[in-house]
Amino acid sequence: MHISFVFIVVSCSAFHIVSCMHIVGTWDSGSFSSLLAKFSFNRVSDSAMDGGGYVYGNVTLQYGAATDDQQSLASFSLMLLDKDAFPKYDDALSSQIFDSCSEVFDVLVDQTNYEMINRCNPKNMGKYIVEVPCPIDQICPTEREDDLVQDSQFTFQILDSKPRYWYLVLLACYPYDNESMTKNCTWAQSTSDAVVDYNIWLVNGYPNGSFNFNPFTFQFSYEKQTILQMFMVFAFLYTILFPAQITAQCGQSHPLVKLLTLCLFLEYIGVVCFFIHYVLYAVNGEGFSWLEHMGQLFQIVMQCCFMLLLLLLAKGWTITRTDIHQKKIVFAVWGVYSLFYVFLYFWQMLMISLVSDTTEYQSLAGGIVLALRLIILIWFVYELHTTRLQESAEPKLKFYKYFGIGYFVWFIHLPILVIIAALISPQYRLKAITGMTLSGDLLSISAMVYLLWPSRNPTYFKLVVDERKVLLQKYGYAYNTI
Structure with a gap:
């Protein structure tokens, strides 16, 4: 470390x-x-x-x-x-x-x-x-x-x-x-x-003062203009969503819920790091580059943790099964993908020239990451299908159907973004990809918060709930007085 x-x-x-x-x-x-x-x-x-x-x-x-x-x-x-x-x-x-x-x-x-x-x-x-x-x-x-x-x-x-x-x-x-x-x-x-x-x-813009001065464009190269506004909006949205998830977790002690909270925390901190960096950048033209890099790392770790969460759900953990089937294989595949994803970040930072208009996914390391993601996608669909065959409850079968459709899109959104990035002019690429990535992550995490909300536990999930709190609330006692 x-x-x-x-x-x-x-x-x-x-x-x-x-x-x-x-x-x-x-x-x-x-x-x-x-x-x-x-x-x-x-x-x-x-x-x-x-x-x-x-x-x-x-x-x-x-x-x-x-x-x-x-x-x-x-x-x-x-x-x-x-x-x-x-x-x-x-x-x-x-x-x-x-x-x-x-x-x-x-x-x-x-x-x-x-x-x-x-x-x-x-x-x-x-x-x-x-x-x-x-x-x-x-x-x-x-x-x-x-x-x-x-x-x-x-x-x-x-x-x-x-x-x-x-x-x-x-x-x-x-x-x-x-x-x-x-x-x-x-x-x-x-x-x-x-x-x-x-x-x-x-x-x-003219440096010695101007009626046309715009703090959102003055210091920024054209391809980075509007990036600050994006992170400002998403930082605000995560400021609302994160406390809501913390409140929901208070009555649940299952690792699955904790993993979701960790994903949300990592994404929230990553967005805030980017936001602070770009605010300072708008002021002095420099910002804190270490904040930008830390923001990227937080978001990369979030992507890896969220993939693990989806694989565990596809295995039927807490829905159809009470244990993780083929636990070692799940964590081995996930670990290999995560290592390559982190390696790709350092590859992009150290090996891709400032002059180059190519993306990190047009390199060998990027190709390996995309190939692994597509392989994991196929495995995700297979495991979800296998788990669904072992389930007989109609509400849970319906859950598997919509869960699979929704998060199939999450898996393929990265390859789609890579294709779009290759087609878009470098002048517009960063803004378009950043906006689509932030929007996709927010929708995916918000949907998972909704699925794992405490009120939905009896219908789909076998999550461990704090029984003492439930009993106290049932009989009208104030839990926080104990």
Whole structure:
């Protein structure tokens, strides 16, 4: 347990910089190129100033990280590349050509957004490329003061009519003139290694105050907008449902009811973790990434526990049987699935690139999880059918029928979501999948709370009830006075 906790903390720390839209960190030019952020901008109004997205901030040499000579020679490029330019930029880097800087910028100047680049004149580098590091307490050499957001050394403004991804990149290349200021110009790799500090914001809307300011969109990349509202609504609904289940459990001591309460608790805490993270994210552009990761883990454990609950009911435990038939097999299959599900989470967190638009289920680990879930689904249907053949009471047969139909949908909803995710644009994927997942979980848990409600015990279930409380209530005594 201790090792797992340390691993989670280290993983969260590693992903902190690229997961938030207020990015603060350091960059060593020895790494040549680094992707700092991926962000989708959208127009929030028709105003030329207020309506677009902005990237702004400060990039300076780290104090004491280099000698005076190195500081005077250090010259790099901070670039904002659109979704058309970035793949070609990435391919140029992957080609490992000796003169890679020249190759990279030959690619960029062919793109529509970079036609204004004058490779001979660093003072006119185009509106989405700036020479860094900038002098401390001064604007970047290639910027104009009138174009800057207040207290920033550089500013990029994006006025896309439709949402699309942009990529913020630092590159150890600079423009230089090897003969004159008008010809034979190219880009070259910086000969000076240095460490750069950056403090950069990526936002939707004008940062220096605007009538169009919207806290639900300002800090959020387009694909994450409305996520906060979703978690706010579901946190409120679970705040109502969870106390109701705690009240229902007070008169029941059966492990099945406790398992349902555990599932509801895990989902509730997971949703609250996400909600708190996104509220803080809306305030400071960072949030607490460890809360986001913990929220995901809570929801993964809930999914596994809820699957165990369904398997036990399919076996007829507390309905037709008083014991768990083939107990070791049930827990072995469930344990294997749970381990792969948790492993998939870490696979997605550590192995899937920020650049990639694929989902974790398009990997080998994801395929194994989906295959196991479908196998368990077939087993669930088989066990439910077998249990139903051993039952003769009409109300319980009716229960098995509707229980099987309802939770068959729960089992297949994940494969369906994977198919939908593959068909939806990445700009809308997260919002759609999050909404459908939260809605499906709430309906499934609420239905189970209804089925296991104390008043329904005599009809379907053989749950152990606190007989002392029942007798006291029957004769009108106050239970809580004892």
